[in-house]
Structures are given as C-alpha cells and as structure tokens.
C-alpha cells in the first residue's frame with residue numbers, strides 16, 4: 001500500500017538513475033498521449049522529486065512530467081534491451097537516457113505534462129509535504145480549519161490538500177499512536193491533538209523513507225492490517241471498517257482509541273495555536289532495501305481532494 005514514503009523512495013531511486021542524463025527517447029502511451037508535451041531528444045533531466053504521493057520529473061526545457069501511481073502504478077528501471085517485468089501494454093511512460101537507462105511507468109492512472117509545476121492543479125493544491133524535513137504543521141492546521149467540522153478525523157488526515165503524504169496506513173497508525181478514535185468529527189478534536197496527529201504521521205513517514213518494510217512500532221504496524229488480532233498494547237481485538245466517501249479501510253483499537261470530545265465553547269475556536277504537542281516516541285525502523293518498484297498509494301483520484 002503506497003504512501004508518501006514509498007513515492008519519495010521511488011523518486012530518490014529515479015533521481016540517482018536519471019538526473020543529469022540526456023533523453024534518447026520520451027514516449028507517453030495511453031489516454032495522456034494526445035495531450036502530452038514532449039521534451040525533445042537531447043534534453044537533460046534536471047530533477048526527480050516527490051511531492052506527497054505525486055512524482056515529478058523535470059526537464060531542462062521547463063517541461064514537467066507528473067505521475068500518480070494510484071493503486072497499481074509503478075516506475076521500473078531497466079537497462080536498454082532488458083526484458084520488462086510487466087507487460088508493455090501497461091506502459092504509460094517510457095524514458096530512455098543517453099547511458100542506456102530505461103525508466104518505465106506502468107499502469108499509473110495519472111500521467112500529464114505541463115510547462116511548469118504550477119500548471120499541475122493537483123500538485124499545486126497540495127498541503128505541506130509531511131515526508132520532508134520540518135514540514136509546516138501550522139499550515140496543515142490552518143488548512144484543516146477550512147474543512148467541514150463534521151469531517152471525521154481519519155478522512156481529514158487523508159486529505160492531501162491539508163497535508164500531503166498520509167495514506168491509509170499512516171492514517172490508522174497515527175490515530176492509534178495518539179489514542180484518537182478515527183471516526184471523531186474534526187470539531188471534537190482538540191487542537192493539540194490535531195497537531196500531534198500530523199507531527200506523529202510526519203515522523204512515521206520520515207522514519208520509513210529508507211525502508212521497504214514499514215514499521216511504526218516494534219514488530220511492524222500497530223493496527224493497520226491487523227483486524228481481528230490482539231492489540232499490541234491492551235490485548236483487545238483490533239477492529240476495521242470502511243470509512244468516508246472513498247470507503248477506505250480504517251483499523252483501530254476501540255479501547256486504546258477513545259474519543260476526545262471538546263466542549264462546545266472549545267469547538268468554536270479555530271485551529272491555529274502554535275503550542276508544541278508532545279509527540280509519541282520515535283517509531284521503530286525496519287531494515288533498508290532499495291527498489292523503485294513500489295506501487296503507490298490510494299486509489300485513482302477524481303478530485304483534487306484526495307489526490
């Protein structure tokens with residue numbers, strides 16, 4: 001299940017392979033082919049970067065290639081002539097460089113090019129990227145403050161316009177770490193708790209930037225994917241159910257995650273204090289490994305809300 005950490009890892013691997021190289025071939029296939037602007041042969045690749053769960057490849061003529069992996073997309077790296085591990089019919093972008101490196105993007109639901117990053121609406125509207133050093137948590141809180149106060153907190157955490165990078169895994173894990181019931185409406189979440197949720201999710205994402213086996217606690221994950229099993233903390237049974245318009249699966253421990261309801265007076269104040277929240281302990285980190293074949297997060301997006 002791909003989240004910001006996965007896409008940042010992919011971007012780093014692609015950056016090492018592609019940055020500074022010149023294009024021998026740039027091909028877009030599928031629905032995006034007709035619209036795509038194409039950098040010319042000989043154009044240099046200047047940078048590969050992730051913004052939340054979005055991957056951007058920059059060319060020195062100003063063109064930017066934007067891909068979002070959805071549920072099944074992935075970038076692979078090959079040598080020229082090497083056999084691909086996925087069918088050619090799934091290829092959406094093929095980039096070949098002057099040193100014989102071939103980068104292929106398979107099955108990504110979002111492929112587009114623009115003359116500059118600000119031409120990419122879903123990228124432009126993203127909240128602060130929690131995978132980066134020192135993300136602007138105050139900005140995430142301000143953006144959360146603009147949402148419908150009835151929005152359930154786990155849905156808020158997934159909203160990439162509020163903060164970028166959190167997917168289904170860290171949504172559930174951050175709520176557990178902070179003891180928050182994922183179905184609590186935003187209006188009932190204390191500001192310190194909201195800050196703590198973003199700080200915690202950011203720490204978890206960054207702790208997993210160099211790993212492929214995600215861990216947020218010793219032994220792996222606390223609740224995500226553990227429905228019906230014993231809570232690692234209290235031994236009660238971990239629950240799961242689908243949540244929000246997108247019916248994304250949420251995992252939680254009903255005893256460790258009790259609702260935190262504010263008073264009506266508290267609920268009228270806006271969500272922009274600058275007090276430091278005490279963040280939970282540093283998550284455990286699993287062994288490192290490198291691969292760019294990291295499928296991505298979330299489902300294909302139809303609105304910028306959950307890009």
Ligand SMILES: [Zn+2]
Pocket residue numbers: 231232233234235236253254255256257
């Ligand atoms: Zn528990």
